[in-house]
Amino acid sequence: MTLDEGKQKFLQSWGALGSSWGINRTMAQIHALLLISPEALSADEIMADLQISRGNANMNIRALIDWGLVFKELKPGERKEFFIAEKDxxxxxxxxxxxxxxxxxxxxxxxxxxxxxxxxxxxxxxxxxxxxxxxxxxxxxxxxxxxxxxxxxxxxxxxxxxxxxx
Amino acid sequence: MTLDEGKQKFLQSWGALGSSWGINRTMAQIHALLLISPEALSADEIMADLQISRGNANMNIRALIDWGLVFKELKPGERKEFFIAEKDxxxxxxxxxxxxxxxxxxxxxxxxxxxxxxxxxxxxxxxxxxxxxxxxxxxxxxxxxxxxxxxxxxxxxxxxxxxxxx
DNA sequence: CGTAGATTTCAGAAAATTGTGAAATCTTAG
DNA sequence: CTAAGATTTCACAATTTTCTGAAATCTACG
Structure with missing residues (x-):
């Protein structure tokens, strides 16, 4: 299995798991995406990777931050916000x-x-x-x-x- | 609080809890209803108490039986099936x-x-x-x-x- | 300030889930 | 066997949840 296939499968499975635990699929997928990302990602990158709208991305990222599963990361010299997941x-x-x-x-x-x-x-x-x-x-x-x-x-x-x- | 108010509130809360755990509201409510019922109930009684259709009642009762949370009880002389919940x-x-x-x-x-x-x-x-x-x-x-x-x-x-x- | 870039909000659209009810099927007493 | 009563099924309806996208708001740099 290639890395890309594996990532795809992981995002899919984690999303499905979320659904059956009362967490919405997208929120779980954003979490999964950030988990396996070695770098912090911007909202735009998340939108592109998961093919979701800005509004959807924003709302679910905020929710993840509320849960304490994701943190904002500000990169010096960058205007954008980046996001990183708790990995432990x-x-x-x-x-x-x-x-x-x-x-x-x-x-x-x-x-x-x-x-x-x-x-x-x-x-x-x-x-x-x-x-x-x-x-x-x-x-x-x-x-x-x-x-x-x-x-x-x-x-x-x-x-x-x-x-x-x- | 009267018994009827209490039952109502319990059915409502247990149903809501189910929703946030990926179990559908009605299934959780049928479970709640059977939990607090001292007698086994028939599908008709469940339909009446929760104001749901026969199809809905049937499907969710079967699901509860699948999960092992509810049992069929056959009363002698009765053609109908009655249902009882695991209480422990x-x-x-x-x-x-x-x-x-x-x-x-x-x-x-x-x-x-x-x-x-x-x-x-x-x-x-x-x-x-x-x-x-x-x-x-x-x-x-x-x-x-x-x-x-x-x-x-x-x-x-x-x-x-x-x-x-x- | 002014403004460009970024984020947030939210009304309505889309999708997913759940519920209905009537027809089909099954079951059993007679 | 037969028929009444009981259960199951499932196409479609209703409801709930989620998503979109554009407008509103925020933020910080010149």
């Missing part, structure tokens, strides 16, 4: 965990708390309370586990943790 | 991990293997190979970690594992 996989994963935890797990915990206030004596009410309680228990545990994980450094993760459970 | 949260999570691992992580590992065959001496080629290698390393580790996790039983998880890392 463990940092990438920590970023994603942190963000999704904040955006999804924490709001869910809040909702579950509200739902705990439902008190109904019927069979339906009991079943409801039971499910909410279980989900809340599980989610809180997941929450603190993820906190620990994202505070751990890569070496600890690949070393201690992996050895321990395997 | 740890089982639910194991199911989801197992399926997504099979559907996404494993195919990705296969692609990464193919991409490892790219050998290119250029700076771009080196960067590409490096990224692929890192992702592959991380993914294989995730793969075996998830294997261990899904084989572990709930008690081990909530007990040993949680104590260990906290």
């Amino acid at each position: 996989m463990w940092e990438v994963v920590k970023c994603i965990i942190t963000q999704r935890k904040k955006r999804e797990l924490e709001p869910m915990l809040k909702v579950l708390d509200e739902l705990s206030s439902v008190a109904d004596e019927s069979k339906e009410g009991e079943a409801f309370a039971e499910v909410i309680k279980d989900i809340k228990l599980f989610s809180s545990k997941a929450d603190s586990t993820l906190d620990t994980l994202t505070k751990a450094d890569s070496n600890w993760f690949v070393g201690t943790f992996m050895k321990m459970i395997r | 949260m740890w089982e639910v999570v194991k199911c989801i991990i197992t399926q997504r691992k099979k559907r996404e992580l494993e195919p990705m590992l296969k692609v990464l293997d193919e991409l490892s065959s790219v050998a290119d001496e250029s700076k771009e080629g080196e960067a590409f190979a490096e990224v692929i290698k890192d992702i592959k390393l991380f993914s294989s580790k995730a793969d075996s970690t998830l294997d261990t996790l899904t084989k572990a039983d709930s008690n081990w998880f909530v007990g040993t594992f949680m104590k260990m890392i906290r």
